[in-house]
Amino acid sequence: MISRARPLLGTIVSIRASAEERALARAFGAIERVHGLMNAHSERGDIAQVNREAYRRPVRVHPWTMEVLRCARAVSDASRGAFDVTLGRLGASWEDILLLPDRWVRLRRPAVLDLGGVAKGFAVDLAVRTLRRFRARSGSVNAGGDLRVFGDAEQTIRVRLPGAAASAAPLFAMREGSCATSGSYFGSRQVDARDGRELCSDYSVTVCASSCMLADALTKAVAALGPQPGLLERFGAHAYLVDRSGTLYAARA
Amino acid sequence: MPRAEHMFWVPIAVLCAPATVQATQYLTVEQAQKALFPEADGFAATRVGELQRAWEASRDGVLLGHVLVDEVIGKQELITYALGVGVDGAVRNVEIMDYRESRGGEVRGARWREQFKGKRSTSPLRLEEDIQNISGATLSCRHITEGVRRLLAVHAAALKK
Numbered sequence: 001m002i003s004r005a006r007p008l009l010g011t012i013v014s015i016r017a018s019a020e021e022r023a024l025a026r027a028f029g030a031i032e033r034v035h036g037l038m039n040a041h042s043e044r045g046d047i048a049q050v051n052r053e054a055y056r057r058p059v060r061v062h063p064w065t066m067e068v069l070r071c072a073r074a075v076s077d078a079s080r081g082a083f084d085v086t087l088g089r090l091g092a093s094w095e096d097i098l099l100l101p102d103r104w105v106r107l108r109r110p111a112v113l114d115l116g117g118v119a120k121g122f123a124v125d126l127a128v129r130t131l132r133r134f135r136a137r138s139g140s141v142n143a144g145g146d147l148r149v150f151g152d153a154e155q156t157i158r159v160r161l162p163g164a165a166a167s168a169a170p171l172f173a174m175r176e177g178s179c180a181t182s183g184s185y186f187g188s189r190q191v192d193a194r195d196g197r198e199l200c201s202d203y204s205v206t207v208c209a210s211s212c213m214l215a216d217a218l219t220k221a222v223a224a225l226g227p228q229p230g231l232l233e234r235f236g237a238h239a240y241l242v243d244r245s246g247t248l249y250a251a252r253a
Numbered sequence: 254m255p256r257a258e259h260m261f262w263v264p265i266a267v268l269c270a271p272a273t274v275q276a277t278q279y280l281t282v283e284q285a286q287k288a289l290f291p292e293a294d295g296f297a298a299t300r301v302g303e304l305q306r307a308w309e310a311s312r313d314g315v316l317l318g319h320v321l322v323d324e325v326i327g328k329q330e331l332i333t334y335a336l337g338v339g340v341d342g343a344v345r346n347v348e349i350m351d352y353r354e355s356r357g358g359e360v361r362g363a364r365w366r367e368q369f370k371g372k373r374s375t376s377p378l379r380l381e382e383d384i385q386n387i388s389g390a391t392l393s394c395r396h397i398t399e400g401v402r403r404l405l406a407v408h409a410a411a412l413k414k
Contacts, residue, residue, distance in 0.1 A: 003279050004288075005349035007334075007397045012327075012349060014279075021288075159268075171268075227260035241262050248266040253257030 009035055009120050009143055017131050017139025026134060027127040027141070034123040037062050038115045050105050051112050058104040066103045068115055068122045071213050073099060078230050079221035085118070086111045121146045121180055121216025148178035148212045159206055159242055171206065171240065178212035181205065182219040202244040209237035227251030280350045286310065286320050289337030289345050293317055302411035304404065316340055321404050325396040334397055336404050347401060
């Protein structure tokens, strides 16, 4: 098992894998490419170009960018815009992003896309894909709250306890899977099912889903809206909430 | 399967995590040197300005660049990292060597684990093989970026002389 960490995607990305050194280097390389393509500040990247030009003419994007935009659209749709890569700036919304055939993207009106809430998860997925291609037997990729594990050994997933950043509690163990954690969001009410009492604003939401990209986007929507079948059952995802006292809640129908 | 109409947050366990700090060592100095300059055949300790943890990487006596080791404060923990700078002054890469992160302890209320059975593979927690799902590392990253900027400034000033 080799462990390596690098500052990437605005966080510390750590990779652990039973693989050759070369495999980890390539996985980090894949993450750097995603960063270059999807960070709005990389001038030659896809998203910078979409923000600059797609209102006037269609912009052709990389297949990876299209994959992320499609996932973002699905979650925006399911959350009725609670998750929205336009962040509502310039009065635009996710519905103004037109995903055309052959990876062409157009904007119905000027908008500033920010894939921060979903591209990090995609980068994690891609790193795992790369590790597997280089025959890694098992491992994990963690990008500051976005995590994916794979392989034959079970690995423990931990979450930080809100309000106690120095401590992390084990949540569960899994062999294959991905999850993403979001900190508390102001203005969103979460209610305890036992008594209808409103939870304090200090909580974190963790979503486990089939891909880290999906988990990344869903965790924002769930943090904003609370648990909803349209968000979780529809994508086969599970959500957990940890509050300041360390109580773990699961989203149940 | 018909979809439920509503979902709720149902309490299932109490997580208990006394704050303990454990170091994760990713790379020793020697490993970091090799990772940053794989083609080098020698690393000689040197000083670059005020920086004392510095090495010259060379191959067949030709200088390839410098390895600089530095520490920054992360969110709460110290992070040791190595920076590789080529003779042209360009950054080769940044490798994190040491990341002292805090870990939690055990889980109170064993019943919680039952909840996951059948939903995904679960097993007793194995703390030696575990990994962290840390949110909020953003600050750490910013501090490393600032550290790198500082090292580059010192490096440039020292080599100009």
